[in-house]
Amino acid sequence: MTGYARASSSGVGLVLAALAAASAVCRCAAAAQWSIEPQLGLLLDYNSNLLLVPTGEQASAGMTVSVDATMKRVTESSEMDLHPHLELQRFPNEQALNADNGSVQGSYAARAERSSVTVTGSYEEASTLTTELSETGIVDTSTRRETTTAGLTLGHDFSERQHLDLQGAYTNVIYPGGEQVGLVGYRYPSGTLTDTFSVSERTSLAAGAVVDQLKAPLTGYEAHDQGLRLTLKHAFSTRLSVSAVAGGTNTTVAGVTQHGYVWDLHATYSSLLTQWDVDYSQSLQPSGRGYLVRRDAGNLTVSHNVAPRLYATLTVQDIRNSEVAGGPFYDVPRYFFGDAGFDWHASERIVVSVTAGIAELEEPVSYQTARGWHAAVNTRWTPMPLRVSR
Secondary structure, X not given: OHHHHHHHHHHHHHHHHHHHXXXXXXXXXXXXXXXXXXXXXXXXXXXXXXXXXXXXXXOEEEEEEEEEEXXXXXXXXXXXXXXXXXXXXEOOOOHHHOEEEEEEXXXXXXXXXXXXXXXXXXXXXXXXXXXXXXXXXXXXXXXXXXXXXXEEXXXXXXXXXXXXEEEEEEEEEEOOOHHXXXXXXXXXXXXXXXXXXXXXXXXXXXXXXXXXXXXXXXXXXXXXXXXXXXXXXXXXXXXXXXXXXXXXXXXXXXXXXXEEEEEEEEEEEEOOOEEEEEEEEEEEEEOOOOOEEEEEEEEEEEEEEEEOOXXXXXXXXXXXXXXXXXXXXOOOOEEEEEEEEEEEEOOOOEEEEEEEEEEEXXXXXXXXXXXEEEEEEEEEEOOOOEEEEO
16 A cells, blocks of 8 residues: 555554553553454445536446454553554546555553543545545545544543543644645644533533644644633433533634634434434534634434344435635535435344435535435444453
8 A cells, every 4th residue: 555655654653652652651550451353344336426526427336445453452540542444445437536545543541540641643544535525625536635633631530520621632634745736734733621510410511611723834824713612411311312512712814803603512312223313513623725614514323223133224414614714715615415224234243234325515616516326335344352361
């Protein structure tokens, strides 16, 4: 895998170095449980408008082979996870879009009597067909997206009911050679301080302060954002739980300041036969074009057990992007994706999914509408995990 092997050394090294440092400074119990759980996947699909363009649609069949592994080390006071992922995409009718995508994610968490520390890191390299359709809308066969992230969270329990978290995060996105098509990447550090209070076993309240900064070195764009967040979580029962996040933002771009609001409404419901997950949010997000956008996103997933080992599924996503503080905006104004089908649990370790659906977007600048339909058969095999105690 040429591109992945070439660029992954620094990203993977960053992840492993962060985990090693955390492991060295945090004292762990002697006894540890190691586990490795692999997963193999084969996706066969057909798309009537692969690039999702309003004119000159290109239909193509496709095949994706994926290999995953989740490796864990667990002790009485710590847990380390490493999750490598490899994905090979092939399109017989559009071979220029063939891609080898890969990523590695890692985390290390340690906990003492009243304090905790969590270190996370990840590296991903993927084709723009995978990363850009709902954001910038730019799909270029010679450009790939490389994303490196790092995070640190320090937590402290002041009492059984009050918990304080200090979190720092950093994201670096680059598109080697992508500036020719408008993909310039960005650097995005952020910090959050959150105080959480448990009102009861079912209800919690949290107040937090957020600060972040977006920089695009290739264009000189810079945005600063500060805000407050209030969070309410409540479990009405073991089946139904909701959370609501609301806050204000103060965003400055090129000397222009804009006051706005962000929110996230989330609900889950689970019964013996049916599971629902609903989310609607408005947030500020970085764009691969190197600026902030305001994003409204709605997501719905439903799973219903219609027969032994057979589940009906539904997935709906609607995304709307807009400019922030009078800054530039050339992203996809609206993206919609809908998918319905069935999951057949052929055995405890094999799941076969048959789905079909539609996708739609408004093109940047021209605001022309592009539509396409798709169908897929996805087979996932999860072998027995390997566990070792030391």
